[in-house]
Amino acid sequence: MAAEVTLVAPFLVMLLVFVAVVVHRGVDARLRLNDAAHQAARAASIERTVPAATGAAHATASNALSSAGITCRSLGVDVGGGLAPGSTVVVTVSCSVDLGDALILGVPGEKRLSTTANEPVDTFRSAPRGGGS
Template sequence: MPPTRAHRAADALRRRIALVRARPDAGSITAELTVLLPILVMILLLVVAAGRLAGNRIEVKDAAHQAARAASLARDPITARSRAESTARNALASAGLSCSKLGVSVNVTAFAPGGTARVTVRCAVDLADVTAFGLPGSRTLSATATSAVDTHRGTSGASRSAR
């Protein structure tokens, strides 16, 4: 007796069921990728953000060193303060770092030959600019540097020894 239409349909259904049973995980890779891809993108963006913050921290540290050196080369404490502040601002601007709040504090209490000039630079970096992820808030980066005033050079704020 030739197979009827119902028999052929039943045979086709059995073959499909057998194929599905032979590959029970068909389509699971697509589902896993759909779930994991946004998580992987977020992790990647956080790594980029951490890298940018590390680079910004280096720029703030370099600005503090430049400002301390500029202060130590000045002849008097007032000029040392102004040179340190302008040097820190210029160093950060030339590095392409924009601070939402910038603070430069200069300690020239030991400003005499053989003394020191100490500069602290504080820069509030807006985290929304770090990545396209739009991180909220800001992070304040701070660095302090000290530079020695040359012992063989005169300053107008220091007493000179008798010769």
């Protein structure tokens, strides 16, 4: 009995280490995705038009994730809410994170993560001007 336990114990420890690495990778990716969503919502709330807000949110989320070392197979950034003074901008960032590179064996794995962040638009900012005054 002792011989079997001696032979099986290293494999069980190795399996637990692999599971811990994958769980850590998922938790780390979720935290970094939350941070990227908050940065993207802030960038969108500063803009004056919806297309500019969408572009700023996408660029900010992409830069935040790449600088954090998170590679998304597909990145989605949706901007909602309003840009009127006093309203709230809602940004949803979704990312398909590859978990396979966390394992030495190269076992394929992918997890779709999504998070939403809200950011208020400054109440006292001026509205965009129309015409040529």
